[in-house]
Amino acid sequence: xxxxxxxxxxxxxxxxxxxxxxxxxxxxxxxxxxxxxxxxxxxxxxxxxxxxxxxxxxxxxxxxxxxxxxxxxxxxxxxxxxxxxxxxxxxxxxxxxxxxxxxxxxxxxxxxxxxxxxxxxxxxxxxxxxxxxxxxxxxxxxxxxxxxxxxxxxxxxxxxxxxxxxxxxxxxxxxxxxxxxxxxxxxxxxxxxxxxxxxxxxxxxxxxxxxxxxxxxxxxxxxxxxxxxxxxxxxxxxxxxxxxxxxxxxxxxxxxxxxxxxxxxxxxxxxxxxxxxxxxxxxxxxxxxxxxxxxxxxxxxxxxxxxxxxxxxxxxxxxxxxxxxxxxxxxxxxxxxxxx
Amino acid sequence: xxxxxxxxxxxxxxxxxxxxxxxxxxxxxxxxxxxxxxxxxxxxxxxxxxxxxxxxxxxxxxxxxxxxxxxxxxxxxxxxxxxxxxxxxxxxxxxxxxxxxxxxxxxxxxxxxxxxxxxxxxxxxxxxxxxxxxxxxxxxxxxxxxxxxxxxxxxxxxxxxxxxxxxxxxxxxxxxxxxxxxxxxxxxxxxxxxxxxxxxxxxxxxxxxxxxxxxxxxxxxxxxxxxxxxxxxxxxxxxxxxxxxxxxxxxxxxxxxxxxxxxxxxxxxxxxxxxxxxxxxxxxxxxxxxxxxxxxxxxxxxxxxxxxxxxxxxxxxxxxxxxxxxxxxxxxxxxxxxxx
DNA sequence: ATGAAAGCGCTAACAT
DNA sequence: ATGTTAGCGCTTTCAT
Numbered sequence: 001x002x003x004x005x006x007x008x009x010x011x012x013x014x015x016x017x018x019x020x021x022x023x024x025x026x027x028x029x030x031x032x033x034x035x036x037x038x039x040x041x042x043x044x045x046x047x048x049x050x051x052x053x054x055x056x057x058x059x060x061x062x063x064x065x066x067x068x069x070x071x072x073x074x075x076x077x078x079x080x081x082x083x084x085x086x087x088x089x090x091x092x093x094x095x096x097x098x099x100x101x102x103x104x105x106x107x108x109x110x111x112x113x114x115x116x117x118x119x120x121x122x123x124x125x126x127x128x129x130x131x132x133x134x135x136x137x138x139x140x141x142x143x144x145x146x147x148x149x150x151x152x153x154x155x156x157x158x159x160x161x162x163x164x165x166x167x168x169x170x171x172x173x174x175x176x177x178x179x180x181x182x183x184x185x186x187x188x189x190x191x192x193x194x195x196x197x198x199x200x201x202x203x204x205x206x207x208x209x210x211x212x213x214x215x216x217x218x219x220x221x222x223x224x225x226x227x228x229x230x231x232x233x234x235x236x237x238x239x240x241x242x243x244x245x246x247x248x249x250x251x252x253x254x255x256x257x258x259x260x261x262x263x264x265x266x267x268x269x270x271x272x273x274x275x276x277x278x279x280x281x282x283x284x285x286x287x288x289x290x291x292x293x294x295x296x297x298x299x300x301x302x303x304x305x306x307x308x309x310x311x312x313x314x315x316x317x318x319x320x321x322x323x324x325x326x327x328x329x330x331x332x333x334x335x336x337x338x339x340x
Numbered sequence: 341x342x343x344x345x346x347x348x349x350x351x352x353x354x355x356x357x358x359x360x361x362x363x364x365x366x367x368x369x370x371x372x373x374x375x376x377x378x379x380x381x382x383x384x385x386x387x388x389x390x391x392x393x394x395x396x397x398x399x400x401x402x403x404x405x406x407x408x409x410x411x412x413x414x415x416x417x418x419x420x421x422x423x424x425x426x427x428x429x430x431x432x433x434x435x436x437x438x439x440x441x442x443x444x445x446x447x448x449x450x451x452x453x454x455x456x457x458x459x460x461x462x463x464x465x466x467x468x469x470x471x472x473x474x475x476x477x478x479x480x481x482x483x484x485x486x487x488x489x490x491x492x493x494x495x496x497x498x499x500x501x502x503x504x505x506x507x508x509x510x511x512x513x514x515x516x517x518x519x520x521x522x523x524x525x526x527x528x529x530x531x532x533x534x535x536x537x538x539x540x541x542x543x544x545x546x547x548x549x550x551x552x553x554x555x556x557x558x559x560x561x562x563x564x565x566x567x568x569x570x571x572x573x574x575x576x577x578x579x580x581x582x583x584x585x586x587x588x589x590x591x592x593x594x595x596x597x598x599x600x601x602x603x604x605x606x607x608x609x610x611x612x613x614x615x616x617x618x619x620x621x622x623x624x625x626x627x628x629x630x631x632x633x634x635x636x637x638x639x640x641x642x643x644x645x646x647x648x649x650x651x652x653x654x655x656x657x658x659x660x661x662x663x664x665x666x667x668x669x670x671x672x673x674x675x676x677x678x679x680x
Numbered sequence: 681a682t683g684a685a686a687g688c689g690c691t692a693a694c695a696t
Numbered sequence: 697a698t699g700t701t702a703g704c705g706c707t708t709t710c711a712t
Contacts, residue, residue: 010486010487012704012705012706013705013706013707014705014706022682022683023682023683023684024683024684024705024706024707025682025683025684025685025707025708026681026682026683028706028707028708029682029707029708032706032707034707042681042682043681043682044681044682047681047682059483059486061460061487062705062706063409063463063704063705063706064405064461064462064463065404065405065406065408065409065414065463065704065705065706066405066409066688066704066705066706066707067705067706067707068405068688068706069403069405069406069409069688069689069690069704069705069706069707070687070688070705070706070707070708071688071706071707072688074405074462075461075462076462078448084424084430084433084449085430085626090424090425093424093451093452094452097451097452097453106450106453106458106461106462107450107451107453108418108448108449108450108462109424109448109449109450109451110446110447110448110449111433111437111447111449112433112434112437113437113446113447118446120401121404121415121446122404122415122416122446122448123403123404123405143399146350146399147350147401230626231629231630234630234631238631263603263606266603266606266607266609267606267631269606269609286425286570289571290571290574291574291578291607352688352689352690353689353690353691354689354690362698362699363698363699363700364689364690364691364699364700365691365692365698365699365700365701366697366698366699368690368691368692369691369698372690372691382697382698383697383698384697384698387697387698402689402690403688403689403690405688405689405690406688406689406690406691406704407689407690407691408690408704409688409689409690409691409704409705409706410689410690410691410692410703410704411690411691411692411704412704
């Protein structure tokens with residue numbers, strides 16, 4: 001924990017105790033708040049004052065590792081966010097940042113890192129995992145849940161020692177597609193590469209069925225796939241739009257692709273929504289705040305709700321496991337307005 | 341650290357020792373790698389195997405808090421990043437992510453959080469602070485440096501118990517302005533609100549002097565200010581461009597405003613660089629990868645260099661304090677190409 | 681109202 | 697080659 005040259009040994013609880021002429025126990029009482037106004041347990045306000053002054057004078061800082069080993073609490077919240085530049089991740093981070101304000105807990109982000117290994121290295125009172133899909137993840141999570149309070153974001157996983165946060169798409173994807181097909185006869189899709197393999201499932205499935213409902217044909221040249229990062233998303237959007245017969249509307253399977261698509265369209269001198277309408281999925285803050293604001297389907301109050309839940313769990317890691325569901329809806333904004 | 345319902349007491353080093361029929365010391369030796377192939381200190385490979393099997397079978401995980409209290413090492417790197425959505429921050433995060441790959445250290449991001457309070461709560465082997473300007477920060481940092489290895493990014497601070505990372509703009513800002521004034525007679529500026537107060541200093545100062553060198557007048561309507569977030573930056577760019585007599589080039593004081601400016605221009609159906617050229621400051625990955633790629637002035641190899649430095653410090657927190665300087669240069673790319 | 685003392689899980693001398 | 701043991705800084709009974 002220390003330092004260059006001659007290390008001025010950090011003050012411990014014992015140093016403080018000596019300086020204040022009391023025992024370490026008393027110092028601990030005072031400094032961990034067991035001496036408040038309530039009559040709970042008593043340290044006279046004189047000694048309390050002396051202790052506080054000594055601590056201040058010595059620049060005493062409690063050693064969190066030592067505290068953690070005794071109490072089993074780290075006051076840490078860990079957020080594993082897979083793609084940090086995704087507005088979804090940024091929205092989570094921002095919401096959590098506000099929620100923990102005075103809760104005495106510190107949120108740390110594990111970015112683009114493998115939570116599978118990182119979690120065993122560093123514990124936290126609660127850890128949020130934004131993506132768990134892989135094969136054996138269910139078992140692994142169950143195992144990790146033995147020693148960490150886990151909150152997992154997943155549409156498919158069932159709670160098993162860990163909480164599951166789920167956003168229930170329900171009928172809202174259908175709504176989104178119907179919203180587009182109501183005024184467009186060509187609707188394109190931007191989706192992640194793997195999703196094409198399951199053409200009846202998930203977000204891409206919603207696209208396919210939406211076309212069917214509207215009696216529109218599924219055109220290969222109106223579907224573009226990307227993998228992972230935002231540049232790939234941008235390129236996919238260009239592929240879709242910079243062709244002889246581009247779609248006049250785009251169903252993007254996440255806000256972050258949708259935002260890339262809008263930028264791509266504008267670069268191609270296309271007006272959004274005039275020349276091409278865009279809807280995203282996720283209802284992120286960035287989508288809402290951009291210009292034109294992004295029409296998106298997603299859960300209402302999701303980020304704040306999630307943040308509150310995480311703070312709750314951090315405070316009470318022993319609470320019963322539960323699944324937290326956020327119903328979705330369609331948020332019609334400027335990038336794909338309602339037809340008049 | 342644990343859990344809902346009946347907590348299956350987590351295995352400790354002692355549990356493992358019993359199961360393997362050895363002492364805790366032996367377990368510790370094996371599990372913290374003091375039994376390698378070298379003849380350093382010896383644990384027979386049979387016992388090593390037995391220990392490893394026992395540990396595996398019991399699902400043993402070393403308690404990091406306990407380890408930290410003994411060794412004083414947390415294997416943690418803390419990155420305090422003030423505006424997480426800024427490509428600069430994302431570039432830092434990404435570079436660090438690669439650098440720590442097999443270094444056994446976990447990078448945690450403190451996002452938009454006040455490092456002043458957070459650091460005292462949670463220690464780390466090395467903590468990077470991306471912005472320290474405020475009044476008393478110099479003293480505070482010196483104090484925090486007593487108990488943490490600090491690496492501070494600052495143009496002005498002097499090392500004082502903490503390392504300073506500095507990117508030496510040198511003549512490169514002048515270059516950037518000259519690059520623009522060589523082919524443009526109207527150059528606008530996007531800068532942060534407070535910078536206007538010091539019209540001869542910093543990045544805004546470089547703009548002012550650049551105009552002077554070229555014999556161009558400083559026009560109030562060609563300077564727009566923003567504060568903080570990206571939406572404000574976007575608005576400022578629109579203000580600058582959506583007027584009767586907009587500039588044909590923009591000097592943006594950071595990549596993130598520059599990127600917002602390009603998006604704003606494209607939305608206004610302006611071609612970049614045809615109708616308006618843009619240069620940024622920072623030379624971030626996002627700027628480099630976008631379309632059109634962003635001409636920017638900034639340090640070469642900065643992010644990777646910084647990441648390596650941080651990993652070094654994490655491994656050897658007692659190394660002598662130093663200042664790390666990255667010379668800047670102008671990276672001419674598509675958003676403001678060279679004149680032919 | 682305060683203090684003595686027993687550990688939490690782990691590592692590192694120092695034995696053997 | 698392996699075991700004993702003394703703590704790291706802190707919290708928390710249990711005495712006083």
